[in-house]
Amino acid sequence: MSGRPADTPEEWPVSSSTAPFTGHKTGVRTDRVVMPDGSVHGRDYQTHPGSVAVLALDGDGRVVVLRQYRHPVRHRLWELPAGLLDVPGENPLHAAQRELYEEAHVKAEDWRVLTDVYTSPGGSDEAVRVFLARELSAAEGERYEAMEEEADMELARVPLDALVRGVLAGELHNGILALGVLALHAVLTGEPDGPRGGAGEGALRPAQAPWPARPYPA
Template identity: 50%
Template sequence: MTEPLSDDVFPVQVEQTDVVFTGRVWNIRRDTFEYGDASITREYMDHTGAVAILAIDEHDRVLLIKQYRHPIGSRDWEIPAGLLDIDGEGPLAAAKRELAEEVDLVASDWKLLCDFASSPGGSNEVIRVYLARGLKATKEAFARGEEEADIENRWVDLDEVVTAVLNRSLGNSILSIAALAAHASRARGWTSLGDAESPWTRHPKLR
């Protein structure tokens, strides 16, 4: 019988590691490690990891936000998300904070939707996406600056989001993966959703 598909956590012996570039948000790290019979050197973006939230209301509408992203020179549709950049803050707490800070919402029902690595060949960034329901407004609106100052919010039917992903009108990876995962999970009666407090074993810094 074929085993179910699953990635394998595969620790290797790191012989040397150095930060070769220190950035404002992320660093570039160079590791030399043993793999098989070889000693290999690779450079990659050393990332904190991130969380994202697919907030969905009682009508199966998803909350999307549009904001400017300088590397791609575009205002793209996304879902609320943010970095794990506060010491001691767990992923679920970070997701709750980001939902409040970006769109002034709190949720009473949190489930784990999916985990993924954004670019495993060049970054150790992993992203955890939560499904948030039971939504209501925060008591006060948060002040926002820089690229977040002119965020546009829109509630969109989940099926419409999936259609836009499939016809290539939307290109944000987190939004695309989250919408497709939610669409597939809904078709299975949401039975694939996980405990929001599930251990994040694929996060290289939280194992």
């Protein structure tokens, strides 16, 4: 292969589709997919509205993180501020700004797209856009009243290099946190014109960059 690899959209025929479970936010769908050889096989997967996450970096090189209990894995995990795209067609930047305000009571002046990802494409259609937010300051107004697991969240600011070391040491397990901090480390240490073609600041996309996985009005 020459050049930079890129994923490509493709859709195999579906002979039938059912939704055996539909929850408040997510559901389960079973598709009968026609394979290239003509055979048909069932594929079960979680349907998901999509999510946004925010890597908020302050002027001292620290990242805003939250520690929250996650029942499915029986762990209290360090994570980035994040949330669902609750409103169909919602602008992901606006959703990210809302989540940063609600979960950390922080606002940011500089926003960029850090990366886009499918979290578990073998079993879910969840798509997540991770933003990089900089030039932070305290948000105005009253703090958002957290509920359920969020009411027990712990808020901290941790140096980026400590998070990178934690991910590589197997001490931090949230996938979006790991993706975000390693992507930002690549950006900040990259040399776009160097022999290894690092990332660098120029690799960052504008905050309103198109997102084919979750299209939204311009």
